[in-house]
Amino acid sequence: MAKKESTFNNMLITLLVVTLTASGSLGFVYQLTKDAIAQAEANKKNLAIKRVVPEFNNKPSEEFFKLPSETPGDTICFYVAKLDSDTVGYAVETYSKNAFGGLLKLLVGFLPDGTINNIAVLEHKETPGLGTKMTEEKFSSQFPGKNPAKFILKVRKDDGEVDAITASTITSRAYCDAVQRGYNSLKQHQNTEKGGEQ
Amino acid sequence: MELILLIIGTVFVNNIVLSQFLGICPFIGVSGRVNTSVGMSAAVAFVMVLATIVTYIIQLLLDKLGIAFMQTVTYILVIAALVQMVEIILKKVSPALYSALGIFLPLITTNCAILGVAILVYQKEFTLLPAVVYAFSNALGFGLALITFSGIREQLELANIPNGVKGVPIAFIVAGILAMAFMGFANIV
Amino acid sequence: MNQWNNFLKGFIKENPVFVFVLGMCPTLGTTGSAINGLGMGLATTFVLVLSNVFISLLAKYIPDKVRIPSYIVIIASFVTIVDLLMKAYTNTPGPNGEPSLYDNLGLFIPLIVVNCIVLGRAEAFASKNSVTSSLVDGLGIGLGFAFALTLLGAIREILGSMSVFGWKIAEGFAQLFNPATEYKQGDGMIAFVLAPGAFLALGYLIAFMNIIKKRYAK
Numbered sequence: 001m002a003k004k005e006s007t008f009n010n011m012l013i014t015l016l017v018v019t020l021t022a023s024g025s026l027g028f029v030y031q032l033t034k035d036a037i038a039q040a041e042a043n044k045k046n047l048a049i050k051r052v053v054p055e056f057n058n059k060p061s062e063e064f065f066k067l068p069s070e071t072p073g074d075t076i077c078f079y080v081a082k083l084d085s086d087t088v089g090y091a092v093e094t095y096s097k098n099a100f101g102g103l104l105k106l107l108v109g110f111l112p113d114g115t116i117n118n119i120a121v122l123e124h125k126e127t128p129g130l131g132t133k134m135t136e137e138k139f140s141s142q143f144p145g146k147n148p149a150k151f152i153l154k155v156r157k158d159d160g161e162v163d164a165i166t167a168s169t170i171t172s173r174a175y176c177d178a179v180q181r182g183y184n185s186l187k188q189h190q191n192t193e194k195g196g197e198q
Numbered sequence: 199m200e201l202i203l204l205i206i207g208t209v210f211v212n213n214i215v216l217s218q219f220l221g222i223c224p225f226i227g228v229s230g231r232v233n234t235s236v237g238m239s240a241a242v243a244f245v246m247v248l249a250t251i252v253t254y255i256i257q258l259l260l261d262k263l264g265i266a267f268m269q270t271v272t273y274i275l276v277i278a279a280l281v282q283m284v285e286i287i288l289k290k291v292s293p294a295l296y297s298a299l300g301i302f303l304p305l306i307t308t309n310c311a312i313l314g315v316a317i318l319v320y321q322k323e324f325t326l327l328p329a330v331v332y333a334f335s336n337a338l339g340f341g342l343a344l345i346t347f348s349g350i351r352e353q354l355e356l357a358n359i360p361n362g363v364k365g366v367p368i369a370f371i372v373a374g375i376l377a378m379a380f381m382g383f384a385n386i387v
Numbered sequence: 388m389n390q391w392n393n394f395l396k397g398f399i400k401e402n403p404v405f406v407f408v409l410g411m412c413p414t415l416g417t418t419g420s421a422i423n424g425l426g427m428g429l430a431t432t433f434v435l436v437l438s439n440v441f442i443s444l445l446a447k448y449i450p451d452k453v454r455i456p457s458y459i460v461i462i463a464s465f466v467t468i469v470d471l472l473m474k475a476y477t478n479t480p481g482p483n484g485e486p487s488l489y490d491n492l493g494l495f496i497p498l499i500v501v502n503c504i505v506l507g508r509a510e511a512f513a514s515k516n517s518v519t520s521s522l523v524d525g526l527g528i529g530l531g532f533a534f535a536l537t538l539l540g541a542i543r544e545i546l547g548s549m550s551v552f553g554w555k556i557a558e559g560f561a562q563l564f565n566p567a568t569e570y571k572q573g574d575g576m577i578a579f580v581l582a583p584g585a586f587l588a589l590g591y592l593i594a595f596m597n598i599i600k601k602r603y604a605k
Contacts, residue, residue, distance in 0.1 A: 006452040014449050018457045022464040023268060029468050030267045036475035044480055044487070100384070102207070127384075127577070217582045219416035223503060226411060267471060270497045271463040278459055310412045310501040317497055363594040366408050370590030377583040 049079050052109025052118040053089035056081035060091060067185050076185045087112055094182030099124065099174035100131050106175070108182040114190075115147040119179065131171035139165050139172070148183040201331050208335040210383040214311055215343040216376060221311030225344055226369055228302070235348040239341030241302040243334065245284060246312055249277050250333035253316040254326060273316050278307045311340060347376060393523045397531030403504045404535035405596040410504045413495045414536060415585040421552050424540025426488045427495060428533020430473065432526065434465045434499050439513040439525035441465075446514040458509045459500070466500045504532060543588050547579030 045061040053060070060079035069076045077093040089112065095105045105123035110116060119140060126132050133139055142162055153176045154160020155169060164172035214220050221242070228238050253273050260266050285303045288296040306312060315336050319329045350372055359368055403409045410431070417427040441461055449457050473496060477488040489496070499505065508528055513521040541551055549556050549572055557572035578584045 006450040010450045011453045014457060015453050015460075018449075018460050022271060022460050026268060026271070026464055026467050027265070029471055033471045033475040037471065037478075040475055040478040044478065047480055127581075130577075219412050219582070219585070220498075222411035222415060223409070226408065267467060270467050270470065270500055271460060274459055274463050274500050275456070278456060308501045308503050308506060310498045313501050314412075314494060314498055317494060321494070362598050363590070367590045367594035367597070370586045370593065374583045374586030374590060377586055378578070381581070381583065 045079070048107050048120050048122065049081065049091040049109075051120050052107055053081040053091050054083075054109075054111070054117060056083050056088055058082040067189055069185060070181060076182065078186075078189065081109075089117055090186060092182040092186055093122065094178045094185070096174040096178035096181065098170070098177055100126050100168070100170045104171075104174045104178055106178045106182070108179050110183070110186055113147070114149055114183060114186060115145065116143045116179065116183075118144050126168070126171050131165070131168045133165045133168065134171055134175050139163070139175075143179065148180060153180045153183070201328065204328060204331055205335040205338075208332060209339040209342060210380065213339045213343055213380050213383075214315070214336045215340055216373070216380045218314070220314040221309050221340055224302075224305060224309055225340075225347065225373070226366065228305075229344055229348040229351055229369070232345060232348045232352060234302075235344045236341075237298055238302045238305075239337070239344050240298075241306060242309065242311065242340055243337035245277075245281060245303075245306050246315055246337045246340075247330060247333045248284070249280055249312050249316055250319055250329055251326070252276055252280060254319065254329055257320055269317070269320070273313055277312055277316070281307050311336070343376070343380075347373060350376070390519070390523050393520060394527040397524075397527030397529070398534055399531075399600070401528070402531045402535060402596075403528055404532060404539075405593055407504075408593070409507060410502045410532060412498060413502065414539065415582075415589060417492055417495050418536055418540040418543055418585065418588075419491075419547070419580050420544045421537055421541040423488070423491050424536035424538075425533060426477070427492055428529070428536040430469050430492070430496060431499055431502060431504070431532055432529025433469055434462065435505050435508060435529040435532075436522060436525035437465045438462045438505055438509055439521040440518055442509045443513040443516060443518050443521035454514070455506075455510075458506060458514075462505050462509065463500045466497060469499070470496050504528065539589060539592060542592065543579045543584055545575070546588070547575045547577060547581075547584060549573075549575040 042061045046059070049060045058081065060081045063082070064077055064079045066075045066077050068074070074095075076095075079091040079093070080087060081089045081091060090110045092108045092110060093105065094108055095103060097103055102125055103123065104126070105121070107120045107122050108116060109118045109120075121135050124131070124134075126134070152160040153162065155162050155164040155172050155176065157164065157169060158173070160176065162172065162176055208214070212218060215222065215225050224238055224242075228234050253276055256272055256276055257266075257269070260268060260272065281303055285296075288303075315333050319332060322332075324332060351369065354368060354372065363371065397403070399405075401407070404411075404414050413427050413431070418424040438458075438461055442458055445457075445461075473489045473492075478490070480487050480490075508524065512524050516524070544550055544552075545556070555572055558570060561568045561570040561572075576584070579588060
């Protein structure tokens with residue numbers, strides 16, 4: 001097995017051939033998987049949306065708009081669920097930066113009148129066994145059916161109406177904060193829409 | 199203020215070694231002596247900041263061309279080339295520094311902390327200044343963990359350790375206890 | 388060397404995790420549960436087998452001085468292919484919105500490229516041996532790695548969340564004896580799912596393997 005000598009030309013040609021073949025084949029694989037990846041992403045969104053809003057028959061993952069959040073620089077994404085052109089709910093991708101592990105992302109489903117329909121946790125870094133109990137029924141079942149216009153979205157320690165998770169007040173606060181943020185921007189959106197019609 | 203929080207959060211709370219599990223190989227491998235770990239930390243800090251800046255610029259180019267899927271290939275090549283270049287330049291410009299850092303440089307290419315931070319910067323969508331601060335504080339966190347750990351390991355040599363856990367196992371167990379100590383920093387930011 | 392022995396060596400005698408202590412970042416970072424460990428192990432095996440085969444094929448055409456950069460490009464390409472494939476086909480969340488396998492492994496998939504095992508095998512084995520031997524070597528070492536990750540993942544999952552491959556042990560047994568039960572199990576020792584437990588579990592596991600090997604050698 002005679003090895004190729006390490007002359008400048010040999011090295012240059014080898015590296016060129018290797019990198020060109022590599023990028024060529026990667027481009028090919030990328031083209032092959034592109035649709036499947038997009039599909040998987042959309043599917044993921046749709047599954048989450050399906051869990052938080054009432055039955056719909058449009059494609060909310062394609063029917064969305066973004067609004068600036070209360071914190072400058074951030075945006076909140078709205079997915080509109082429609083049943084035969086009637087808006088049946090909004091899935092609002094909202095967040096709080098004050099959770100135990102930093103960022104907490106929720107997808108909150110609102111009915112058109114602002115009542116919370118259901119909530120899904122999209123992304124979190126909370127402590128397993130403590131903060132992660134936010135996905136369990138005992139805590140999460142407090143929200144569906146409540147309208148933040150009347151229901152005070154704060155833990156009892158802060159004079160609110162939400163029972164915090166034992167030993168995870170910070171997570172509970174962040175959860176409420178995120179839902180409230182979603183509600184506020186929904187109201188803001190609905191107000192501007194009304195204003196536009198008049 | 200945001201930047202200070204970012205630094206504290208990166209160095210202590212989300213320590214790159216003890217809670218993100220990046221750069222474990224040098225953490226276990228070169229932590230026998232405090233001297234060598236100081237050298238390693240300095241070399242990592244140098245390359246990490248440099249690599250983050252360069253990959254940040256490369257990413258702009260990749261996005262412009264719409265070939266973001268080439269990320270892993272280009273990043274690792276850029277980092278490998280960068281390490282080689284730093285080695286050559288150091289040898290010419292500062293032989294003293296080269297003799298201190300030189301032996302660590304080849305090891306850095308396969309240090310997943312460097313590539314990891316470069317990719318994390320992209321995923322967290324930092325702009326250039328926070329990206330540099332983030333990379334530097336990750337390097338600080340790496341140094342902090344590595345130097346503390348090697349200090350403990352120097353003491354361990356004098357201790358009477360059961361045969362079964364001698365060597366690598368005791369290193370991991372100590373690292374576990376150190377990681378527990380770092381968990382105490384959780385929620386200070 | 389006998390190919391069967393060549394394959395088996397990756398599991399115990401030359402296990403990359405227990406013996407050579409290589410590839411520690413994914414070993415610690417992705418073993419919060421058995422299924423994540425298995426997924427990571429198989430992804431690495433895929434890269435290892437393909438890069439071993441290609442490098443053993445191409446080794447004699449690559450000049451010595453550009454050997455390492457060429458190997459890195461070849462490995463990085465296979466890593467990207469795995470990344471794209473996993474993003475497309477293992478990216479479905481669980482029935483209750485649990486994160487998908489791809490989301491769980493996250494950053495550690497592109498980081499396979501700096502896994503010392505892959506480049507190490509390319510340099511130490513594939514560049515000097517025949518294609519078949521390299522294929523078997525990649526398969527053996529890769530599956531040995533997957534075996535170690537799954538074992539560590541299972542141990543951490545049992546201790547940390549009292550389940551194996553997502554099957555809740557206490558609830559499962561309660562249902563076995565009384566199908567109508569509404570018993571809900573509590574938490575395990577959470578520390579084992581978190582960072583400290585990863586180090587502790589791996590430390591004791593390596594110690595245990597060392598003891599077994601010593602007994603076996605006698």
